[in-house]
Amino acid sequence: MIDRRRFLLNSLAVGGASLFARQFAFAQGLSAENGAVSEAAIRNARFPEHFYWGTATASYQVEGAWNVDGKGESIWDRFSHTVGKVKGGDTGDVACDQYHLYKQDIALMKQLNQKSCRFSISWPRIQPTGSGAVNQKGLDHYSRVTDAMLEAGIRPMCTIYHWDLPQAIEDKGGWPNRDTAALFTDYAGIVTKALGDRIDTWAIFNEPWVFTYLGYGVGVHAPAKSDIKLFLKAAHTVNIAQGETFRAMKAISPKAQIGSAFSMSPGVPATSSEADRKAVERFHAVNNVYFLYTAMHGKYPDAFVGETPYDVMGFRPGDDKLMQAKLDWIGINYYNRHFISDAGQGGDPYMHFNAVMPAVGPITDNGWEVWPRGLYDIVTQISHEYSNPIIEITENGCAYDDTPFAGAGGHVPDVRRTNFYRGHLAELARAIKDGANVRGYHAWSLLDNFEWAEGYSQRFGLTYVDFRDQKRTVKDSGLWYSRVAAANHLDV
Secondary structure (H helix, E strand, O other): OOOOOOHHHHHOOOOHHHHHHHHHHHHHHHOOOOOOOOHHHHHHOEOOOOOEEEEEOOHHHHOOOOOOOOOOOEHHHHHHOOOOOOHHHOOOOOOOOHHHHHHHHHHHHHHOOOOEEEEEOOHHHHOOOOOOOOOHHHHHHHHHHHHHHHHOOOEEEEEEEOOOOEHHHHOOOOOOOOHHHHHHHHHHHHHHHHHOOOOOEEEEEEOHHHHHHHHHHOOOOOOOOOOHHHHHHHHHHHHHHHHHHHHHHHHHOOOOEEEEEEEEOOEEEOOOOHHHHHHHHHHHHHHHOOOHHHHHHOOOOOOOOOOOOHHHHOOOOOHHHHHOOOOOEEEEEEOOOEEEEEOOOOOOOOOOEEEEOOOOOOEOOOOOEOOOHHHHHHHHHHHHHOOOOOEEEEEOOOOOOOOOOHHHOOOEOOHHHHHHHHHHHHHHHHHHHOOOOEEEEEEOOOEOOOOHHHOOOOOOOOEEEEOOOOEEEEEHHHHHHHHHHHHOEOOO
16 A cells, blocks of 8 residues: 555656665765754744644544535545555544544644644535535534634634545546536635635645645545546646636635645755756656646646646646636645656656655654655745745644553653654744744644545554544643643743
């Protein structure tokens, strides 16, 4: 199984033996730089007044109630119900049961001193078939969730789409079908009209590169299609949808702050060659800013070897204007970095690069390198490239399989997770000190949850969830994070 961020290791790496040899040789020059952050940097880290401390979740990963109160089937319902698609045969049918336990979880957020919660809305809960009549029970649910957050003093940051496309739309072609852009814009308008009087910060999409590439390019996520041309078509539809939705939402709620959350990973050239340096540029263009650059500039970044494949995308005259949307803020989801090399004539026929996750720094339980410096690097790079925009860290976290320990009074001692956050937050504070306009930080995640194709095998939460009885136990890292949020610094 491949999880949602580990895809590059298997899906883009070509000619692995020679690449790993080159990577190893280059890594020797980095061996002294083990990714550690000094204790002095951690003690001195400070954050702006009114900084938003929060956590992030996603509807399919936490809600459960997959067929309750009129909700329609999503592509992730279909995918997880298909034998062999998700590790352990796990599904999101129940997940954390947050659909029923949201009041408990919001009380937990308040207890942990959180001032912001990034959550998402399930499209098939609002429109069971993706278009037409509205399921009022679904809208009413999110209205209650929003009110409960506001009552608790928590800013609701709403993601319109976090991967749970209605299956009925996929049956008509899904994101590669250009018509999906108009359907999505209509859905976003319904949600904005219902909640825009109370929600002022919105993310249109979460990680559009991931759900288009993993879902349509390599097929390890829903809807399990494996065709690079379908990825290019899907990505173009999503870019149109992002621009059109931005304008539609602004027409309804002119003062709304609207952005998207983008997966971003700094690329490091595997060697000092010019070819590898150019490959890093292509990696950045497609992996990090393919949907951001397009929104801000109304054209595609230079992500391809040769001409941009407009014919494959289905690009039409005037699409540049449809795609463009000067987003009010930029969301960054950061987990790790990648070593990049030129693939020559290997790899996919358009971008020609290899990407692998290095292991110079410590490794999490799911095999990802812990590299706090990468958060500084990507935040400062985006700040430079986009004229110091408002940035929110919309996801950052780690998977460790720590469990309640009877000898600790039922606590979950997870010092590795605490150290992960200490390092990353110190690097974020350094980026802010160096001028980055970062407004908030959202740990992934409040709860252990359904981690897509990895099911329940990976635990990212600040809170341990016993999926047998839904009992929540705040981990030691969660208690530490609550102290940080209260103090607005790391010396706690």
